[in-house]
Amino acid sequence: xxxxxxxxxxxxxxxxxxxxxxLPAQGLVWIACARREFEVMQLQIQATLQSLCGTQLxxxxxxxxxxxxxxxxxxxxxxxxxxxxxxxGTGQSETDLSRPGEPTHQPxxxxxxxxxxxxxxxxxxxxxxxxLLLTVxxxxxxxxxxxxxxxxxxxxxxxxxxxxxGVKLPASPADLMLRIVNHMVDGYLELRRELTxxxxxxxxxxxxxxxxxxxxxxxxxxxxxxxxxxxxxxxQRAALQDWIESIETWPDSDTLQIQRERELLKVRSRDxxxxxxxVVHHVQRLEQSAETAVQMHFSAQSHRTNDIMRTLTAxxxxxxxxxxxxxxxxxxxxxxxxxxxxxxxWWTFGLMLLLVVVVVSVFWRxxxxxxxxx
Numbered sequence: 234x235x236x237x238x239x240x241x242x243x244x245x246x247x248x249x250x251x252x253x254x255x256l257p258a259q260g261l262v263w264i265a266c267a268r269r270e271f272e273v274m275q276l277q278i279q280a281t282l283q284s285l286c287g288t289q290l291x292x293x294x295x296x297x298x299x300x301x302x303x304x305x306x307x308x309x310x311x312x313x314x315x316x317x318x319x320x321x322g323t324g325q326s327e328t329d330l331s332r333p334g335e336p337t338h339q340p341x342x343x344x345x346x347x348x349x350x351x352x353x354x355x356x357x358x359x360x361x362x363x364x365l366l367l368t369v370x371x372x373x374x375x376x377x378x379x380x381x382x383x384x385x386x387x388x389x390x391x392x393x394x395x396x397x398x399g400v401k402l403p404a405s406p407a408d409l410m411l412r413i414v415n416h417m418v419d420g421y422l423e424l425r426r427e428l429t430x431x432x433x434x435x436x437x438x439x440x441x442x443x444x445x446x447x448x449x450x451x452x453x454x455x456x457x458x459x460x461x462x463x464x465x466x467x468x469q470r471a472a473l474q475d476w477i478e479s480i481e482t483w484p485d486s487d488t489l490q491i492q493r494e495r496e497l498l499k500v501r502s503r504d505x506x507x508x509x510x511x512v513v514h515h516v517q518r519l520e521q522s523a524e525t526a527v528q529m530h531f532s533a534q535s536h537r538t539n540d541i542m543r544t545l546t547a548x549x550x551x552x553x554x555x556x557x558x559x560x561x562x563x564x565x566x567x568x569x570x571x572x573x574x575x576x577x578x579w580w581t582f583g584l585m586l587l588l589v590v591v592v593v594s595v596f597w598r599x600x601x602x603x604x605x606x607x
Contacts, residue, residue: 234250234251234252234264234265234266234267234270234274235248235250235265235266235377235381236248236249236250236251236252236253236262236263236264236265237262237263237265237381237384238253238257238260238261238262238263239260239261239262239263239384239402239403239409240257240259240260241259241260241402245402246384246385246402248381248385252264252277252278252281253281253285254284255285256285256364256365257364260364261364261365261366261403261405261406261409262285262364262365262366263365263366263368263406263409264278264281264365264366264367264368265368265370265377265381266278266367266368266369266370267369267370267371267372267373267374268298268299268301268369268370268371268372269372271298271299271369272299275295278367282362282365282367285362285364285365286312286313286362286363286364286365287312288310288312288313288362290313290360290367291310294308294310294315294360297315297317297358298315298317298358298360298369299369300356301355301356301371302356303317303356304317304319304356304465304468305317305318305319305356305465305468305469305471305472306468306471306472306475307472307473307475307476307479309479312362313360313361313362314359314360314361314407314476314479315358315359315360315361316358316359316361316410316414316472316476317356317357317358317359317472318356318357318359318414318417318469318472319354319355319356319357319465319468319469320354320355320356320357320374320376320417320420321352321353321354321417321420321421321424352424352458352461352462354465355371356371357369357370357371357374357376357377357413357417359410359413359414361406361407361410362406363406364406365406366406366409366410368410368413376413376416376417376420377413379416380412380413380416384402404494404497405494405498407498408494408497408498408501411498411501411502411505412501414473414505415501415504415505415508418469418505418508418509418512419508421462421466421509421512422508422511422512425512425515425516425519428515428519429515429519431455432455432519432522432523432526435451435452435455435523435526436522436523436526439526439527439529439530452523452527455523456520456523456524459516459519459520459523460520462516463513463516463517463520466509466512466513466516467513469509470506470509470510470513473502473505473506473509474506476502477499477502477503477506480495480498480499480502483495543601544601544602546601547596547601547602550592550596551589551592551593551596554585554588554592555585555588555589558581558584558585558588562581
């Protein structure tokens with residue numbers, strides 16, 4: 234478990250490993266724990282929430298935070314909001330209850346190219362209170378550790394200089410939640426570059442006429458992975474849209490600072506939603522591109538087969554009259570024209586050669602024997 238106290242001014246960000254006993258006068262508290270830690274320490278965390286926020290998580294939301302298969306979605310109560318957002322994971326199993334927070338299983342092995350193995354996802358739960366953010370992560374969550382590292386680097390920030398290393402301290406738990414979500418979405422945006430290179434490689438292999446493509450299992454796995462990623466991103470977009478709609482229902486405030494923070498919160502929410510839509514658009518384009526490449530591959534193979542059959546048919550038509558002539562003179566009759574003539578062979582051979590030249594010329598003019606351009 235990692236607990237961060239984020240306060241403006243010279244205090245910045247401080248980290249502890251124990252549950253807080255009180256909220257700061259200014260700022261917020263971020264409690265980040267693994268899913269099994271949350272299950273084991275559920276009573277202590279609920280007591281801390283009751284002491285600091287005056288309320289506890291309802292049983293249904295506790296079940297949502299503990300679930301490892303839940304899709305992205307948003308829910309709320311009158312005192313807090315719940316957002317479940319699926320991040321890119323490594324397929325790592327959860328720990329057992331005897332050793333919470335420590336990995337005990339190896340990552341699940343998947344088939345296909347390495348880039349497709351990174352599309353495994355796992356949910357991250359956010360419970361947003363007025364001055365406290367509770368997040369429930371998978372074990373050794375890279376998204377949590379990466380953003381926590383940025384926060385700790387910004388601990389020397391002051392009110393006059395709030396940006397250190399490109400990181401600005403969040404103004405509220407909702408702002409902190411959106412920053413973490415945006416950090417997770419950026420992982421999808423980075424993944425799309427590798428996916429694009431992999432699909433471009435497959436397209437070039439599929440459209441090469443002089444090679445035989447045999448890696449169909451990887452293409453099928455890629456199409457299934459794209460479909461899965463599309464569904465995940467659609468759930469993410471729906472959850473963020475519900476969150477944005479809920480912000481509109483918040484009561485108006487008479488304080489200009491709170492109004493400005495709320496407007497900035499809406500702007501950041503729309504920015505995260507735009508990032509998710511970019512991922513959705515790119516995934517759909519890759520899926521269509523893969524389908525188009527497969528169709529073009531089979532179309533090219535069919536065209537190549539048609540060219541071969543056309544050439545064979547033309548060659549058969551060239552030799553067909555020759556077979557007719559040889560078959561005619563090969564009949565077992567005693568009296569046949571010119572078979573006893575000294576020049577009969579040469580007249581027949583010349584006629585056969587002339588037929589070949591005429592037929593080949595006709596087929597060449599009709600482009601039956603023309604070489605297809607690649």
